[in-house]
Amino acid sequence: MRQRVFGSIDSFVESADSSLKIGRLVGNFGFLQALLRFGEFDQIQLFCPTMGNLQLLRQQLENSLDEDTLNRVVLSHHLNLPDALAATDFDAFHLGDAFFYLPKMAELRARHAAHPFPLTAPTHSLNDVDLGDKIRRLCQAPLSEGDAIFCTSRAGEDVMRHYLALHREPGRPPRTEWVPLGIDESYFIPRARAACRKKLGLPERAFCLLYLGRFSPVTKADLTPLLYTLARLRAEPAGPDTPPLEWRLLLAGGGSAGEIASLRQTIGELGLQTCVRLCDNVEDEAKRDLLAAADVFVSPVDNYQETFGLSIVEAMAAGLPVLASDFDGYRDLVVDGETGYLIPTLACPPPALIDALLPVLDANLVSLCCAQGVAVDMECLAQRLRELARSPGLCRAQGEAGRRRAQAHFSWRKVMARYDAWWRTLKREALGAGLAKPAAAPLPPLSAFQSYPSRWLASDVTLQLTPLAEDIVAGKLPMPATYADVSLLSSAPLLAHVLQVVSQLGACGLSEVLEHCPAIAPDYVCYQLAWLLKYGLLRARPLAPAQPAP
Numbered sequence: 001m002r003q004r005v006f007g008s009i010d011s012f013v014e015s016a017d018s019s020l021k022i023g024r025l026v027g028n029f030g031f032l033q034a035l036l037r038f039g040e041f042d043q044i045q046l047f048c049p050t051m052g053n054l055q056l057l058r059q060q061l062e063n064s065l066d067e068d069t070l071n072r073v074v075l076s077h078h079l080n081l082p083d084a085l086a087a088t089d090f091d092a093f094h095l096g097d098a099f100f101y102l103p104k105m106a107e108l109r110a111r112h113a114a115h116p117f118p119l120t121a122p123t124h125s126l127n128d129v130d131l132g133d134k135i136r137r138l139c140q141a142p143l144s145e146g147d148a149i150f151c152t153s154r155a156g157e158d159v160m161r162h163y164l165a166l167h168r169e170p171g172r173p174p175r176t177e178w179v180p181l182g183i184d185e186s187y188f189i190p191r192a193r194a195a196c197r198k199k200l201g202l203p204e205r206a207f208c209l210l211y212l213g214r215f216s217p218v219t220k221a222d223l224t225p226l227l228y229t230l231a232r233l234r235a236e237p238a239g240p241d242t243p244p245l246e247w248r249l250l251l252a253g254g255g256s257a258g259e260i261a262s263l264r265q266t267i268g269e270l271g272l273q274t275c276v277r278l279c280d281n282v283e284d285e286a287k288r289d290l291l292a293a294a295d296v297f298v299s300p301v302d303n304y305q306e307t308f309g310l311s312i313v314e315a316m317a318a319g320l321p322v323l324a325s326d327f328d329g330y331r332d333l334v335v336d337g338e339t340g341y342l343i344p345t346l347a348c349p350p351p352a353l354i355d356a357l358l359p360v361l362d363a364n365l366v367s368l369c370c371a372q373g374v375a376v377d378m379e380c381l382a383q384r385l386r387e388l389a390r391s392p393g394l395c396r397a398q399g400e401a402g403r404r405r406a407q408a409h410f411s412w413r414k415v416m417a418r419y420d421a422w423w424r425t426l427k428r429e430a431l432g433a434g435l436a437k438p439a440a441a442p443l444p445p446l447s448a449f450q451s452y453p454s455r456w457l458a459s460d461v462t463l464q465l466t467p468l469a470e471d472i473v474a475g476k477l478p479m480p481a482t483y484a485d486v487s488l489l490s491s492a493p494l495l496a497h498v499l500q501v502v503s504q505l506g507a508c509g510l511s512e513v514l515e516h517c518p519a520i521a522p523d524y525v526c527y528q529l530a531w532l533l534k535y536g537l538l539r540a541r542p543l544a545p546a547q548p549a550p
Contacts, residue, residue, distance in 0.1 A: 003042035005088055006035065007117075009078060009105060010096035011048045011057045028096045031122075034182060034412030036061075036069055040420050045074045045088065047081050051484035079488045085112040092423040095121040098149045098160075099134040102174075103141035110142040110438035118146035118426035122179070126159045127304040127370070129363050135163040142439055143173040146430030148422065150179040152308040153329025177422060180332065181308050182415035187317035188407060191292035200293050206246040207389045210294035210320070212287065212311040213301075215255030215263055215280070218368045221301045223251065224266055229378045231270040233385065245389050252279040252290050291318035295395060296388055299324045300343065300381065302374040305367055309333055313410045316402035321395055323384055325376045333410075339402035341384045348373040457510065457526055457533075461540040464507045465499075469537035473503060480535045490531045494520070498528040499537060 012032035035044065048054035054075050061070060076084065085108065093109075095101045098121040105119055128134065151157035160176050197204060209230075214220035230249050238244040249272075251263065260280055267276050279290070291297075297315035299322065308329045315322050316333070322340035324330040336342040350369040358366065388395045408414065450456075471477045482490045501516045502508060510529070517525045532538040 002089075004040065004091045005043045005045060006039065006041040007045045007047070007084070007088070007090045007093045008095060009047045009049075009081065009101055010094075011046055011053050012096055013053070013057045013060050030182065030184065030412060031096075033064070033184070034416045035419075036065060036073070038413050038416040041091070042072065043074060044072055045076065045084060045090075047076050047078050047084070049078050051077065051487070077485075077488055081108060082112040085109060086114050089115040090117040091427050093117055093119050094419075094423075095119070097121060098123050099138060102149075103138050106141040106143050106147070106436070107438060110436050113435060116144070116146070116430040116433065116435050118148065118423065118430045119143070119174075120148050120150060120423070120426065122150045122181075123152055123156050123160060123307060125305045125307055126156055127367060129358055129361070129366055131159075132163055132166070135160075136167045138174070139164065139168040139172070140439070142436035144430065144436040145173055145433035146426040146428075147174040148426055149174050149176050150419070150422070151176050152179070152181050153332050154178055155328045155331070156307045178332075179418050179422065180329075180410060180415060181310055181313075182410055182412035183310065183313050183317060183406070185411050185413065187288070187314050188403065188411070190319065191288060193292055196289045196293040199289060202248060202293055203246060206248040207296075208248040208250060208294045209296055209298050209385070210250045210252065210290055210315070211298050211300075212282075212290070212315070213253045213299065215251065215253055215259045217259075217303075217371060218364045219305045220253075220303055221299070222371065223263060223300075225376065225378050226298065226300050226381075227263075227266050227270055227272060227276070229382050229385075230276070231272060233382055234272075234275065242390065247275055247389075249276045250279060250290055250294060251276065252282045252287065254281050287314075288318075291315060291320065294318075294320055296320055296385070297322045297324075297340075298381070298385075299330070300376045300378075301325050301327055301330065302345070302376055303367065303371040304328070304374075305371075306330075313406050316406040316410075319396075319399040319403045321388060321398035322402060323381060323388075327374070327376075335401070335405065338398065339405055340398055341380075343381045343384070344377040346375045346377070457530055457540075459510045462507050462509060463502055463513065463529065464539050464541065465503055466536055466539050469499060469503070469532070472537065473499070482531070489524070490528055494524070495528050495531060498525060499532055502529075502532075502538060 010028070012028045014028075035041075046057065048057060054077060058075055061073060065073075090113075093105065095105060102119060102121045109117070109119065149160060151160055157176050157178050164174075164176070194204065197208075202208060211221075211223065211226070215223065217223075226249075230247060233245070234247050255263070260278065263278060267273060267278070279286070282290070291314065294315075297312070297320040299309065299312055301309070302325060306328050309324070312322050312324055312330060312333045316339060320340075322334050323343060324334050324340065325345050326336075326342035327345045331342055334340050334342050350373055354361065354366060354369050388398075465473075468477070472479055479492060479496065482492065482495070497520075498513065498517065501513055505512055505516065510526070513529065514522050514525055529538065533540055
């Protein structure tokens with residue numbers, strides 16, 4: 001039976017830090033773990049950009065995978081990609097981002113692949129000021145039927161379709177499909193609320209709100225309106241038949257020193273020091289304790305940078321009702337009135353000056369200016385909080401409904417099944433369409449630098465061993481080591497072989513060396529000679545005079 005093979009030139013691991021907070025990094029690493037656990041592939045080929053990244057990924061996988069799963073993974077370097085494309089019939093080739101590698105990978109496929117296969121990638125943040133340029137480059141790439149961009153939300157898909165319509169003919173690839181992100185199934189394991197409250201020092205009777213995310217009005221949410229809303233709720237008198245509510249707000253996440261200082265200042269000015277706890281740089285274990293201890297989850301996001309909302313799904317998995325802004329992909333997650341509430345938003349674009357200066361403005365400034373024109377209805381949020389605080393039964397019912405929804409739609413097991421179904425469909429489409437033709441051949445990167453060196457290695461040079469090389473050949477000195485990322489181009493055995501050829505020939509020309517290395521591609525032989533010249537093991541005579549100054 002034919003093996004199903006998955007490939008990617010994204011290693012999905014960019015850092016050894018296991019507590020990464022950025023949604024793209026969390027989503028990509030979660031995808032890789034889910035692919036290895038639930039993906040229906042016999043082999044998974046991952047091509048890494050550097051040897052250091054390859055070693056990091058290998059270490060991460062060895063620490064988290066059983067032997068059978070590990071045996072399905074083949075790690076390689078980007079430099080091995082052309083040979084792999086020529087030799088392997090991939091069923092899916094998936095990338096970690098829709099814009100960086102996708103157009104480049106389409107060109108590599110057109111030039112080197114022997115078998116058609118689908119290229120796919122997800123969207124992440126879509127508010128880049130140069131998004132139009134990125135999509136234009138994408139549409140100029142040799143994409144084919146079967147290539148798809150997986151949008152993590154319907155709002156994100158609307159953005160992609162808008163820009164694609166500007167830069168491609170109708171019906172041309174890539175297609176867009178809505179496939180959400182997922183969370184690990186361990187988030188569905190309940191933790192004891194009372195024990196977590198005791199661990200965190202929270203009063204048992206307090207009504208605890210939890211916000212989980214970056215403390216940044218530039219890239220996530222302006223939390224100042226939420227703090228003012230809490231101050232108003234605390235100031236409300238209790239009714240004749242209702243005891244006063246003991247409000248608590250847990251702000252958990254990360255931010256710059258300036259952002260955290262600004263939050264603390266606002267908390268102090270509003271007199272909220274006793275009821276707001278700021279938990280910065282929360283690790284995963286502490287985050288799960290916070291989710292278990294809270295009564296409701298609040299996410300008044302107002303920033304166009306947001307596309308999906310992993311923290312909302314995590315809160316749903318923990319059995320919390322979610323009060324989220326009716327914004328972007330949040331409305332794909334929260335069922336209003338059933339798993340929580342969507343809080344209405346109203347938006348206005350910034351003054352035209354921003355559009356006029358868009359090419360030169362700092363991207364963070366643009367993001368902040370746009371977000372400051374988005375208003376979340378805080379009166380509605382306050383009313384929903386009152387309802388849930390006064391109705392523990394409603395709180396529990398919405399939380400349980402959210403947990404069921406998260407299990408049914410947003411566990412990685414469910415999401416990976418959707419990915420796999422699409423890959424099977426897209427592979428059939430790719431086979432039907434065949435391979436796309438490559439675009440015009442790009443100029444070699446050094447072709448514009450002809451005037452830089454004194455001369456280029458050519459057939460008119462005479463090559464000869466130096467005394468240093470003779471000492472190395474005699475074993476008096478060690479051979480210099482090549483850098484790890486260059487070792488695939490200049491390996492120790494290859495260098496030793498070429499050096500031995502020159503040693504046997506004596507003073508010789510380039511053509512003689514090439515003739516005595518018939519099993520090695522000429523460009524590789526020349527590269528070994530250049531390395532040997534660089535490290536002083538060979539000399540080249542005659543050397544032409546330097547280029548004259550202009």
